[in-house]
Amino acid sequence: MSSPILQMKDIEKHFGPVIALAGVSVDVHQGECHCLLGDNGAGKSTFIKTMSGVHKATKGEILFEGKPMNFQRPRDAISAGIATVYQDLAMIPLMSVSRNFFMGNEPIRNIGPLKFFDHKRANEITMSEMSKMGINLRGPDQAVGTLSGGERQTVAIARAVYFGAKVLILDEPTSALGVRQTSNVLATINMVRKLGVAVVFITHNVRHAMAVGDRFTVLNRGKTFGTASRGDVSPEELQDMMAGGQELATLEGSLGGTV
Amino acid sequence: MSSPILQMKDIEKHFGPVIALAGVSVDVHQGECHCLLGDNGAGKSTFIKTMSGVHKATKGEILFEGKPMNFQRPRDAISAGIATVYQDLAMIPLMSVSRNFFMGNEPIRNIGPLKFFDHKRANEITMSEMSKMGINLRGPDQAVGTLSGGERQTVAIARAVYFGAKVLILDEPTSALGVRQTSNVLATINMVRKLGVAVVFITHNVRHAMAVGDRFTVLNRGKTFGTASRGDVSPEELQDMMAGGQELATLEGSLGGTV
Amino acid sequence: EGEKYILVSHAPDSDSWWNTIKNGIALAGEQMDVTVEYRNPPTGDLADMARIIEQAAASNPNGIITTLADYDVLSGPIRSAVDQGINVIIMNSGTAEQTREVGALMFVGQPEYDAGYAAGLRAKSDGVKSFVCVNHVISNTVVAERCRGFADGLGVPLGSSMIDSGQDPAEIKNRVLAYLAANPDTDAVLTLGPTSADPTILALQENGMAGDIYFGTFDLGDEIVKGIKSGIIKWGIDQQPFLQAYLPVVILTNYDRYGVLPGNNINSGPGFVTADGLELVEKFAGEYR
């Protein structure tokens, strides 16, 4: 296996008195889909936010392509080639879909020496990328605040995928998606992985994880249970670990197996 | 079967030029879990918001316990006995967990003729209700804005369940939950249903729907495909309908069956 | 010899007329070798001014010089300063009677209403029958007295002759223009200080009424003096603010040091500045005049 593109070593993150991460190490390789699993509040979102420059780790080291990296802000991570879909989506409700789609990466049209925002192109790309994901938007100038939850999530995913990257981080991308959209996202993950992009995929759904994941890291209360490769671990084991080793409520047998 | 507690007849809802609902009829009975399924943007959230008094239907009639009802605002629906967990959660990030939990329903302690907010009791109840759902909060005075996505969703569900009702509406309650929390929520739905409460449950997960649902209504682009009872429909048929009849992306067989 | 005197005015910050007062006390302080301080309520609120007088009294100076802009509001704090044994001189606005009532030593200045009244009488004798008063601080109760006095002197109702011009020069200019356009038979313009006079001069130049319409103003300033010189302004009422500030400091110092005190109140105005004898006025306008 190639050397890892992103190494997170012994990351700790404290918020005031709260210890959200108590030393987590993870390697991410090119062309693999690395699933990050764990209970609610385990620290997954906090962990990927230190990857993408939103939080500064309280302790620990980040190596990107072998070199120590110190992301001061998301911009730095983005220009290094890390694209992220956050759990809280990073959408501006009052702005239109296409303005949101291209926020921070606006297409430019030159008129003489002047550079203008190319609205026409932005609109076209937005509509087509969204329909690739299985969402037929009514129009690119609808405000994001009036989209349904799943439509909004799809915009965020389509945006991250479109602008490509060396590392694509997806924090519960499928949580609000319909079946069709979900299968599109999973297919997309599968595709970009094959193109050599490293994908970090957070989910609570074991079946989704098993479908596209190459390696699985389980977090629990700010610590890691370690990383397992596909095939080394059964869905049931994984599910058990994700629940933090605690018992599941039983529901008259009808929910047997994986939730 | 008993007469329906809530009847929605031919509901239409337009937002300016957008037709979000084009005539949807659904009956909800006591003690049943009615699953509302459908693609992203099908109109599920809009539909339940007309049930809970957030939106006024552009057209159509709502009968509650047989009487025509005209909810002007959520307060009316709440006092009629309809509790709702919204997809966008209705939490105030700057307020503490226990203040959010009891928002609108604060427990009162009388000191002489004066009525005070009983913080002690509120805190205790919040902590215990949350731990019943499988979340160990660090403290009841943590601001909701600093909770993880799943923790936040759990607060909203625990709140709706605690304040009980004749009808409990849950809009994608499990989307951000871990396996343990999800199984708790499904178990809770199962339990309240048995207590005679009518549950309206929106989900994109066929397995969750099949686990607790008694009847299934599928929405598609603002219209309904009709209602089926448990046993009359297979998970595969349901999944097909939820995707709006469109093809699913195929993913090297590993995602065969239900997403 | 280290005496400290505090002057409290009722003017909002940056009212340019009071600048002369500041220069007056500064000069007197220098000449008499005493410490002088100037204080004012930033928004011109008289209730705030009362607090400042109380504050001045608490810092225990040798004397306080203050205006008596509203007897009701200010008499209490002034009287308690007097009771505390602080010498008080009333300046600028107030009456002899009120000065006695609050227990102040004397009065230096000229009541606003009287000044306006005198101006009104003068205008009436010049044949003025209607006027517009450009008030740049409409909510200031003291300055409005000038308009009221002028109207009474003329013997016409104040009514809608007073316009609320605001303080922005462009707005003042354009409101004067608008008023004159809507009321073309206005005989006279009265402005209440450089803030409203300067843009009014421009307005009259622009609509061609300069020199044609009867134009009087309170207080002096660079542009006003030029206006008087060029015949646009008939007269400026000079109540000699310099004296209102300078004299009390001198008087208080001498009273404290040697126990001497003039026997009478001093009327520093009204003096009408016209095109005659403008030289010194021109030199020191806005500074000591």
Next chain:
Amino acid sequence: MVTSNPSPAPVADERIKERSSLRKALVRPELGGMCGTVLVFTFFLLTAFDSGMFTSQGVLNWTLVSAQFAIIAVGACLLMISGEFDLSMGSMIGFAGMMIAIFGVTLGWPIWFAIIVTFILCIGIGALNGYIVIKTGLPSFIVTLALLFILRGFTIFLPQTLERKTIIGGIRDVAEGDWLASLFGGKVLTGVFQWLGDAGVISTFERGVKAGQPVVDGVPMLVVWAIGLIIFGHILLTKTRFGNWIFAAGGDAQAARYVGVPVSRVKILMFMFTAFCATVFATCQVMEFGSAGADRGVLKEFEAIISVVIGGALLTGGYGSVLGAALGALIFGVVQQGLFFAGVESSLFRVFLGIILLLAVVLNTYIRRMITGER
């Protein structure tokens, strides 16, 4: 389901660092205000100690100014937490005072009646403010701004029409001995102060006609009102159900409506309470000074907002504290009067005011962050 026995308190969490209880006690919204207060007092103790600022008379002076700010800050604070602004507060002060004067002096009504009618009128205007904001969905900024103009206009127009001047005086005379007026204009604890003066704790006048009497002879009702309103506001906000609704309405009106909080009612009531505070301010002022003028209260809405913001509240609503606002009022009052005591050159007064306010706010924000460990 509605009843449920609270389970035993959850076990200690290994994911929380130990914190001293002192530090825990410090982590509250008022902390910033407290640090600012300490800072400001230290500053003036060092620069203006012998100027008379800390004699009993000097203390009374800045206490009065701070109490004035506090009265309107309490109203502005609760309104701001509920997510709205009231720019018409200053005009309301002028208007209320003028109405009392017109009713009591021009129309000659008994003063208690004039005061009561004015309160009803002004609280009604506050309700109207709120009603318009709720019904039209317009930002309160623009609605109350219109009211600012309208009320100030009437405050100029009415006395001008009725009495031909913009000041109406003589209220003290008609208020003499009125039971309600004494609630706003009198002093309390005069006996205690006389005793303190005799005992030499408070300095007495040394010369003049009042020689021998204590310099400060009682606590003005203004201060009593300020303290009363602060306590009321604080309890309302933190200890009652309604307080929770105020936070909710300001934090996210939509979310609050979803769970059944009567947001419109809360907001309208807060507008009314703000009007009430403004009227209290005006009544105290009129009773103390005996006259009402068209210039009263100009820009006071700003000063109220400044106090509230210094006290740590969020302009966007949903966060803040009445005690913080009260401390903000104290800081603002002390800085303003302290600069006079320190004898700052009058044209530089504002420069210093601005710099000290900025420093106070910056420092208290940093200290709060340090202690609470935010970012």
Next chain:
Amino acid sequence: MVTSNPSPAPVADERIKERSSLRKALVRPELGGMCGTVLVFTFFLLTAFDSGMFTSQGVLNWTLVSAQFAIIAVGACLLMISGEFDLSMGSMIGFAGMMIAIFGVTLGWPIWFAIIVTFILCIGIGALNGYIVIKTGLPSFIVTLALLFILRGFTIFLPQTLERKTIIGGIRDVAEGDWLASLFGGKVLTGVFQWLGDAGVISTFERGVKAGQPVVDGVPMLVVWAIGLIIFGHILLTKTRFGNWIFAAGGDAQAARYVGVPVSRVKILMFMFTAFCATVFATCQVMEFGSAGADRGVLKEFEAIISVVIGGALLTGGYGSVLGAALGALIFGVVQQGLFFAGVESSLFRVFLGIILLLAVVLNTYIRRMITGER
């Protein structure tokens, strides 16, 4: 993946009602402002038609006032959309004018140099404003409020110390013939107006020294600047990448940072642009009136914000339009001047101003909702 051929436009959606293209064209943030404008003009056409308000001179009159508002409204609008406030605008106007006067008159520098130095200084102060807001994380309200006090203080202090007066005049004399000064103080198209006057389209003076000259003899540079800034602001906001960043920074700074928008830079630049607008305002004013006074610009920040809010922008940021703000400035200016033309009783001026502003905003909100079909 970065490149991808746009697929053909999606098929028509059955879930959208047909709308006439007129109606679609109407649905824009400026709509409110347009309705308000029509309303206000109708009102004054009916009430003040024969008062001279619509003669060429009258038109120039309210155009000038509106242009003034527009210049500062453009700056305030962009800043507000980017999520911040600048309360120091008014003080900045006073300060900038005073600096030009001090440099040009007191220090005797060539006036073009004085203007350039003043612009650099003021834009620097704007940057400082922004820097403090970003670095401390304090609300811009409190930071710029401190600057409001500080700048006003210097505007009083400096001329007082240097010249012992607070109005410095004589700028017109030193500016005579200066190339840069004429960019701010002159008039353009004078030839056209002379021709129009001769042709009788524009009336000529009938009495006074100017008899025979056309009443309006050119378009003042103030108006040119206003139009220029409006066009610049509008294009910047709607047609450029940077404009998207402004919306993003104000809509949700955190979300914008997540996707790599340089929020701090955007906000600081907007503070600088606001300072630039204030300085343009001040320079035009100084050149027109020939003097700088310590009281210039008082409360102008308020008037700028009023215009922006009338124009439909959200106080909380993230939504608004420069054209709307410009229409807001027009409405505000026309109402103000129109009331004078209509000869409203002056003490009632503020009452009418308030009522008409409120009506204009309420009505335009309703019309916008009706047409766009919100709620």
